[in-house]
Amino acid sequence: MKHVISLVRILFLVLFIFLLSKGKMMFWFAIYGISLIAAIFFGRVYCGYACPMNTLMIPTEWLSKKMKLQTKESPKWLQSGKLPWIALVGSIVVMLFAKRVLHKDIPILLFWLFASILLTLRYKPAVFHNLICPFGAPQKVFGKFARFSTKVNKQTCIGCKLCEKACPTEAILVKSENKKADIETSLCLQCTSCQQVCPKDCINYSNKEISLMCES
Numbered sequence: 001m002k003h004v005i006s007l008v009r010i011l012f013l014v015l016f017i018f019l020l021s022k023g024k025m026m027f028w029f030a031i032y033g034i035s036l037i038a039a040i041f042f043g044r045v046y047c048g049y050a051c052p053m054n055t056l057m058i059p060t061e062w063l064s065k066k067m068k069l070q071t072k073e074s075p076k077w078l079q080s081g082k083l084p085w086i087a088l089v090g091s092i093v094v095m096l097f098a099k100r101v102l103h104k105d106i107p108i109l110l111f112w113l114f115a116s117i118l119l120t121l122r123y124k125p126a127v128f129h130n131l132i133c134p135f136g137a138p139q140k141v142f143g144k145f146a147r148f149s150t151k152v153n154k155q156t157c158i159g160c161k162l163c164e165k166a167c168p169t170e171a172i173l174v175k176s177e178n179k180k181a182d183i184e185t186s187l188c189l190q191c192t193s194c195q196q197v198c199p200k201d202c203i204n205y206s207n208k209e210i211s212l213m214c215e216s
């Protein structure tokens with residue numbers, strides 16, 4: 001499963017580089033637009049599988065840990081959560097200005113790609129995913145309503161927190177009151193990293209409504 005996921009990510013990265021080299025980024029933005037609708041049904045699969053930033057942040061985080069560069073802190077000034085929206089509006093304004101006035105296509109995604117790599121050399125991936133990424137902000141809104149999503153079976157969870165450590169977005173947390181893991185759907189990239197480490201096999205991708213019925 002892990003290798004299939006890596007292969008899918010690499011294929012999307014190759015497609016991204018191809019479209020970028022041909023100056024056809026509108027096709028990529030079309031994929032992104034479709035993925036927003038898909039997020040209502042299947043969650044933030046674009047972020048977990050197609051996004052070139054996420055794909056390159058995974059080896060960057062590995063390198064950061066190896067070189068002992070990563071800090072657990074996240075910048076306090078980012079905590080308001082407004083930056084992704086400001087960055088999104090700013091990116092659209094810059095692209096439109098360049099297109100209409102300068103008659104040039106600005107590869108804005110390339111700028112954010114470098115930013116995500118540089119920031120992940122220092123901070124945990126959750127900082128970029130949750131507090132900076134302009135493309136993640138609308139995905140959070142749509143992904144919150146995902147019909148299918150990664151869920152925890154509370155009856156078998158032993159609260160070991162291995163899933164917490166594996167999650168790139170801090171979407172899964174073990175609650176102190178019941179010592180059971182719970183997932184914030186809007187932050188979940190559906191990446192399966194938590195499933196892969198769970199010793200009780202109690203994390204599954206499933207229909208949200210059926211999971212709720214089973215729990216009640």
Ligand code: SF4
Nearest residue numbers: 157158160161163198
């Ligand atoms: S890894 Fe599995 S058992 Fe451990 S806290 Fe997470 S969901 Fe529960």
Ligand code: SF4
Nearest residue numbers: 167188189191192194
């Ligand atoms: S590790 Fe689990 S909770 Fe975290 S983003 Fe991936 S699938 Fe979602």
